Structure formats: C-alpha cells, structure tokens
Amino acid sequence: MTNEIARPLFATALRLTRNRDDAEDLVQEALYRGFRSLSTFRKGSRFRAWMFRILHNVFINRVRRQQLAPRATDPADLAPSDHDHPIPDLRDIRELPEVADRHFDERVKAAVDSLPDAFRVPMVLFSLGALSYQEIADALEIPIGTVMSRLHRARRHLRTELADYAREHGLAPDPHAPEGAGS
Amino acid sequence: MKCVEFRAQLFPYLDGELDEAATGTAAAHVADCADCAGRTAFERALEKRLQTALLADVGALDSVALVAAARRSPPLDSPTPASAVSSGVSSSSTGTSSSTRTGRPGHVLRFLTARRLLAVAAALLIAVQAAWFFCIPPFECSYLQAVERTVDAEGTPLRPGVVGPPLAERIEVTPEVLGYRLEGEATVVDLGLGETANSAVRARYAQNGEVVHVVWSDMGGAEPSFRRKREFDGRSWWVATENGHNLVAWMCPVTESLCTLVSELPEERLLDVADKLRAAER
Known part of the structure; x- marks a missing residue:
C-alpha cells in the first residue's frame, strides 16, 4: 500500500474522527478489512472508491457502537434549499494564504471539524477521497441529490468561515459583499 | 447560457460531474464571460488550497506510521468496544481525546496478535498479487479481447489476447x-x-x-x-x-x-x- 492512497485515506479518517489516534486505528482497520476481503473486489470497480467505502463503513460501525448513529430523520435534510443560499463569492480576498500558512490550515480544519457529520462526511470523501458524487452516494446510501446538497452546504459553511478569517487577517475589505454581477 | 445558470452549475462543473453536453455548454460560457471565468479560476484554486490544508497534517504518514498504528490497535476480533473502552483503549470518533495506549493490561499479547494479523494480511496480499499476475482464478486474463492482432515494440506478432511484456x-x-x-x-x-x-x-x-x-x-x-x-x-x-x-x-x-x-x-x-x-x- 503506497502513500498514494494511504495518505488521503488517513487525511479522511482524521477529518472523520477529529483525532489522530482514532484516525490511525480507523485506517488500520480499514486496510486490514480491505486486504482480508480483497477477493470480493470486483473487476471494473474503482479500488480507491472501494477502500474509502470500507473506511466509511468502519467509521459508521464505530459510531454506532457508541450509540451515536445518525438519526433516522436527519435535520440536515430539513434545511432551506440550496437555491436560496448560494455559495458566497470570496474573490474579495486579495490573495489566498500561502501553502505553508499554518494558521490558515488550522482554521480550515477547524471549520471542517465543526461541520455536522451529515455534511462533513460527504465533504471529506469528495475532497480527500476523490470519490465521485455517485460513489459517495453509494458509500453513504443516500441519493446523489442529497450528496450534492450536502456538499453545497459544506462548501458554503467553509467559505463563510474563510470570509471571517479573511476579515480578521485583513485579507479582504468586506467578505460579505454581494456577488459580482456577470454578463 | 446565462451567468445565473452557470453559477448554479459551477461546482458540479468544477467537480467534473456534468455530462459531456453540459460540460461543453459551461465551458463555452466560461470562454465568453470574463467574470464567470474569474470566479471559476478562483474557486478551483480555493478548492485546491482547502484540500492542501486538509492534507497538511498527514505529511508524516508513511508505512511506518501505519505499522505503528497496527501495533497499537487492539485485535479486531477479540475485545468488544465496551471492554476496549474499559481497558483504556479509546475507539472514540467524536473528538474526545483518546487515552494513552502504553502500559495497558495485556498489551504484549495484543501486540503479538496485531503482528500476526499484519503478517496474515501481508501474506494474503502477496497471494492475491501472485494470483492476479499469473491469471489464477478468480482473476481473468481475457484482456485485449477486442484486439484481433497486435505486435510488440519490435513488430513481432504476439499471441491473441496478450500484448507486450x-x-x-x-x-x-x-x-x-x-x-x-x-x-x-x-x-x-x-x-x-x-x-x-x-x-x-x-x-x-x-x-x-x-x-x-x-x-x-x-x-x-x-x-x-x-x-x-x-x-x-x-x-x-x-x-x-x-x-x-x-x-x-x-x-x-x-x-x-x-x-x-x-x-x-x-x-x-x-x-x-x-x-x-x-x-x-x-
């Protein structure tokens, strides 16, 4: 197993569990279960998606063991429609923080960690797992439209946090300015 | 396509989730609209930067770390979650910090069991690789079925269904x-x-x-x-x-x-x- 998949797998686990030790355990168990059931891997499917699905299943099993399973009626599905709440345009930010900006990285991670599971899980599976919408829908057993909706809201939340960050650090004059008009 | 329509599809477009026709329509709009092109470029850069931020603290991860995690992990088949927690092994996934894993009762036994599991996993992996490489069932070697005749780099015809080294x-x-x-x-x-x-x-x-x-x-x-x-x-x-x-x-x-x-x-x-x-x- 190379870092090519282990690294995003671990990054995903880290954002799912919000804890490094738990993330290492999660990855270890997922890898073990993956190796153990390699014979069930079907030709024609994507190995990466398969591994991330296992990772998510292991995560869900652990959550359920602690009686913290998501409720049957997820409040996330009762939120206002995406159409009414577009993802904010942050182009007022003069320049994106440097790659090595630890403060920015920490803020992003904190913002992701603050998301409810319903939004955080699809986001990390997409961003770090590089899974498609359909693969996420399959892994989470939710409709693809729900995946899109939750990704939308996760992105909106992240950008709202980043707008605050930009304002605090003098990177943007007014992070809440209305979107620029197009043609 | 109007800007408002493009903005509604901006992220599926960036994510590569639109079908070919919709991708073409969106790309054509980006080519014609400087503002939407700017927004698209910004969001693409921002998504990349966010991904970099989320990967920032896993840079040290390597196989050594995974093995270390495996050694610290309790056997997957023995302790129940409740017993694991009661024995000081955290399986929390809700953000509470786990307790230290050193010095817990029976850790030597668990260490050995975890090593055995890793050895079995490694042997299994090698066996699967070998089976795949040598086309041992259930792996199939029906590749290149659609190719009727092929040659190698020197122009030498190869047997049907198989190409190259x-x-x-x-x-x-x-x-x-x-x-x-x-x-x-x-x-x-x-x-x-x-x-x-x-x-x-x-x-x-x-x-x-x-x-x-x-x-x-x-x-x-x-x-x-x-x-x-x-x-x-x-x-x-x-x-x-x-x-x-x-x-x-x-x-x-x-x-x-x-x-x-x-x-x-x-x-x-x-x-x-x-x-x-x-x-x-x-």
Missing part, C-alpha cells in the same frame, strides 16, 4: 468508452517511462464519425475516470484525471506502485507520450 499483459482495451466504439487494432508502444511501466496500448475509438484516442497502460482492470478530452498534435485524446494529475495510466488495484511512474506525468510529458504514440501508428 509481462506487465503489459494486464493492459485491458475496452470495446467501448463513453459511447465511443473501438475501431480497428490497438497499437503497443514503448512510452520510455522506465522499467516498470513502460508499455501502453493506443486505441482508436469513434462515435458518429468523431474519432478519439485513448491510451491504456497498466490499468489492471480498474475503471478509469475519463473526465476531459484534450487536443494533442491535432488529435482528440481522452485523458483520465485523478488528484489533479494527468494520467495515461490508471491506478492498479493491487500493484499501485507500478503505476506511479505514469500517473504523475505533467502535461508537457504527455505531449512526448502523444508523439511516441503517433510515431507508433503505421
């Missing part, structure tokens, strides 16, 4: 890609990318008179994600994409490391590959 035997040419049907023969070419991943098969596909070219290399049966059609040397190529890299190969399900050489190609290197593929065409 052992590694290239796993190359699979699919009869259809995104509705495009395979046309004629596939061509074997040496990409000059090193000893482990140097062979590829170039195949020509057509749909309604439109011809595209696909490079298959060491894909090992994994499903590629064809997201972009690119123009190289006046030809249309389907280029699979993952993690922002241009791929002429796809991640092998088991022997991923063998694919690394071709999976990290920068775009200018793809042009070299395209040159070689064109030269291989008779």
Whole structure:
C-alpha cells in the first residue's frame, strides 16, 4: 500500500474522527478489512472508491457502537434549499494564504471539524477521497441529490468561515459583499 | 447560457460531474464571460488550497506510521468496544481525546496478535498479487479481447489476447468508452517511462464519425475516470484525471506502485507520450 492512497485515506479518517489516534486505528482497520476481503473486489470497480467505502463503513460501525448513529430523520435534510443560499463569492480576498500558512490550515480544519457529520462526511470523501458524487452516494446510501446538497452546504459553511478569517487577517475589505454581477 | 445558470452549475462543473453536453455548454460560457471565468479560476484554486490544508497534517504518514498504528490497535476480533473502552483503549470518533495506549493490561499479547494479523494480511496480499499476475482464478486474463492482432515494440506478432511484456499483459482495451466504439487494432508502444511501466496500448475509438484516442497502460482492470478530452498534435485524446494529475495510466488495484511512474506525468510529458504514440501508428 503506497502513500498514494494511504495518505488521503488517513487525511479522511482524521477529518472523520477529529483525532489522530482514532484516525490511525480507523485506517488500520480499514486496510486490514480491505486486504482480508480483497477477493470480493470486483473487476471494473474503482479500488480507491472501494477502500474509502470500507473506511466509511468502519467509521459508521464505530459510531454506532457508541450509540451515536445518525438519526433516522436527519435535520440536515430539513434545511432551506440550496437555491436560496448560494455559495458566497470570496474573490474579495486579495490573495489566498500561502501553502505553508499554518494558521490558515488550522482554521480550515477547524471549520471542517465543526461541520455536522451529515455534511462533513460527504465533504471529506469528495475532497480527500476523490470519490465521485455517485460513489459517495453509494458509500453513504443516500441519493446523489442529497450528496450534492450536502456538499453545497459544506462548501458554503467553509467559505463563510474563510470570509471571517479573511476579515480578521485583513485579507479582504468586506467578505460579505454581494456577488459580482456577470454578463 | 446565462451567468445565473452557470453559477448554479459551477461546482458540479468544477467537480467534473456534468455530462459531456453540459460540460461543453459551461465551458463555452466560461470562454465568453470574463467574470464567470474569474470566479471559476478562483474557486478551483480555493478548492485546491482547502484540500492542501486538509492534507497538511498527514505529511508524516508513511508505512511506518501505519505499522505503528497496527501495533497499537487492539485485535479486531477479540475485545468488544465496551471492554476496549474499559481497558483504556479509546475507539472514540467524536473528538474526545483518546487515552494513552502504553502500559495497558495485556498489551504484549495484543501486540503479538496485531503482528500476526499484519503478517496474515501481508501474506494474503502477496497471494492475491501472485494470483492476479499469473491469471489464477478468480482473476481473468481475457484482456485485449477486442484486439484481433497486435505486435510488440519490435513488430513481432504476439499471441491473441496478450500484448507486450509481462506487465503489459494486464493492459485491458475496452470495446467501448463513453459511447465511443473501438475501431480497428490497438497499437503497443514503448512510452520510455522506465522499467516498470513502460508499455501502453493506443486505441482508436469513434462515435458518429468523431474519432478519439485513448491510451491504456497498466490499468489492471480498474475503471478509469475519463473526465476531459484534450487536443494533442491535432488529435482528440481522452485523458483520465485523478488528484489533479494527468494520467495515461490508471491506478492498479493491487500493484499501485507500478503505476506511479505514469500517473504523475505533467502535461508537457504527455505531449512526448502523444508523439511516441503517433510515431507508433503505421
């Protein structure tokens, strides 16, 4: 197993569990279960998606063991429609923080960690797992439209946090300015 | 397409989730609208930067860390979650910090069990790789079924169904890609990318008179994600994409490391590959 998949797998686990030790355990168990059931891997499917699905299943099993399973009626599905709440345009930010900006990285991670599971899980599976919408829908057993909706809201939340960050650090004059008009 | 319509599709467009027609429409709008082009470029950069931030604290992860995690992990089959928690082993996934794992009762026994599990996993992996490599059931060796006749780099005919040296035997040419049907023969070419991943098969596909070219290399049966059609040397190529890299190969399900050489190609290197593929065409 190379870092090519282990690294995003671990990054995903880290954002799912919000804890490094738990993330290492999660990855270890997922890898073990993956190796153990390699014979069930079907030709024609994507190995990466398969591994991330296992990772998510292991995560869900652990959550359920602690009686913290998501409720049957997820409040996330009762939120206002995406159409009414577009993802904010942050182009007022003069320049994106440097790659090595630890403060920015920490803020992003904190913002992701603050998301409810319903939004955080699809986001990390997409961003770090590089899974498609359909693969996420399959892994989470939710409709693809729900995946899109939750990704939308996760992105909106992240950008709202980043707008605050930009304002605090003098990177943007007014992070809440209305979107620029197009043609 | 109006700006408001494009903005509604901006993220599915960036995510490569629109179908071909919608992608074309969105791309045409971006080409015509400076404001939407600016927003698209900004969001693409921001998404990349966010991903970098989320990956920032896993830089030290390597196989050593994984093995260390394995050694610390309780056996998967013995302690129940309740007993694990009561014995000081955290399985929390809700953000509460786990307790230390050193000095817990029976840790030596668990250490040995975890090592045994790793050994079994490693043996299993090696066995699966061997079975796959030597086409032992349930793995199939029906690759290149769509190719009636092929030759190796020296022009020597090869037996039907198999192309090139052992590694290239796993190359699979699919009869259809995104509705495009395979046309004629596939061509074997040496990409000059090193000893482990140097062979590829170039195949020509057509749909309604439109011809595209696909490079298959060491894909090992994994499903590629064809997201972009690119123009190289006046030809249309389907280029699979993952993690922002241009791929002429796809991640092998088991022997991923063998694919690394071709999976990290920068775009200018793809042009070299395209040159070689064109030269291989008779």
